[in-house]
Amino acid sequence: QVQLQQSGPGLVKPSQTLSVTCAISGDSVSSNSVAWNWIRQSPSRGLEWLGRTYYRSKWYNDYAVSVKSRITIKPDTSKNQFSLQLNSVTPEDTAVYYCARGLVATGFGDWGQGTLVTVSS
Amino acid sequence: QSALTQPASVSGSPGQSITISCTGTSSDVGGYNFVSWYQQHPGKVPKLMIYDVSNRPSGVSNRFSGSKSGNTASLTISGLQAEDEADYYCSSYTSSTPVVFGGGTKLTVL
Numbered sequence: 001q002v003q004l005q006q007s008g009p010g011l012v013k014p015s016q017t018l019s020v021t022c023a024i025s026g027d028s029v030s031s032n033s034v035a036w037n038w039i040r041q042s043p044s045r046g047l048e049w050l051g052r053t054y055y056r057s058k059w060y061n062d063y064a065v066s067v068k069s070r071i072t073i074k075p076d077t078s079k080n081q082f083s084l085q086l087n088s089v090t091p092e093d094t095a096v097y098y099c100a101r102g103l104v105a106t107g108f109g110d111w112g113q114g115t116l117v118t119v120s121s
Numbered sequence: 122q123s124a125l126t127q128p129a130s131v132s133g134s135p136g137q138s139i140t141i142s143c144t145g146t147s148s149d150v151g152g153y154n155f156v157s158w159y160q161q162h163p164g165k166v167p168k169l170m171i172y173d174v175s176n177r178p179s180g181v182s183n184r185f186s187g188s189k190s191g192n193t194a195s196l197t198i199s200g201l202q203a204e205d206e207a208d209y210y211c212s213s214y215t216s217s218t219p220v221v222f223g224g225g226t227k228l229t230v231l
Contacts, residue, residue, distance in 0.1 A: 046124060046210075046222060046223075046224050046225055047159075047167070047210055047212075047222040047225070049218070049219065049220035049221070049222065052219070062218075062219055064218050065217070065218055098166065098167075102169075104212075104214045104219050104220050105155050105172070105173060105214070106172050107157035107159075107172035107173075107212075108157070108159075108167075108169060109169045109172075109178055111166040111167060113166065114166060
């Protein structure tokens with residue numbers, strides 16, 4: 001059974017960098033059959049897919065256009081986890097951030113517990 | 122990328138069937154058979170209920186079914202139960218960004 005455990009600060013100041021990590025158990029971040037995604041949810045924006053990382057003989061990343069200039073998703077094979085970094089945050093980035101395992105084709109079947117990140121001074 | 126369009130709310134009585142629609146375009150829902158549905162209870166994590174338009178993951182009740190016609194996908198819940206009361210979200214592969222979600226539908230069991 002796959003479990004995803006998220007960690008990261010709940011409060012970030014405007015213009016700073018939001019960072020959340022997702023530790024994986026029951027699967028490998030280097031699996032060549034899934035992707036590792038970040039999704040956020042806020043009352044104003046609903047569910048919003050942010051990006052993914054996946055391994056298919058080499059590492060790939062895809063990012064949503066809305067955050068492409070500010071986002072980095074990185075795998076950490078030594079710790080079997082992956083991370084989200086979102087730069088230059090504003091209050092609009094306040095949301096619950098989820099990590100999720102899965103492919104677009106087969107859906108996101110496993111989710112982290114969610115991390116509420118508030119952007120405020 | 123605009124979100125997929127879902128009704129804000131639907132309701133039904135126990136035992137009835139309800140259908141939630143999810144309308145997109147030929148660049149997402151209509152162009153690919155990669156529509157998923159998620160159930161989310163208040164304060165909980167979304168749960169995958171349907172993938173690839175009509176497939177149920179292991180453990181999901183067969184009261185939940187999915188279909189698609191043109192640019193509109195649908196989730197049908199039959200034999201409505203009190204525990205089905207939740208928010209439901211659709212998602213689809215898109216030709217621009219890999220995934221787009223619907224705005225969500227609140228299901229009330231009367």
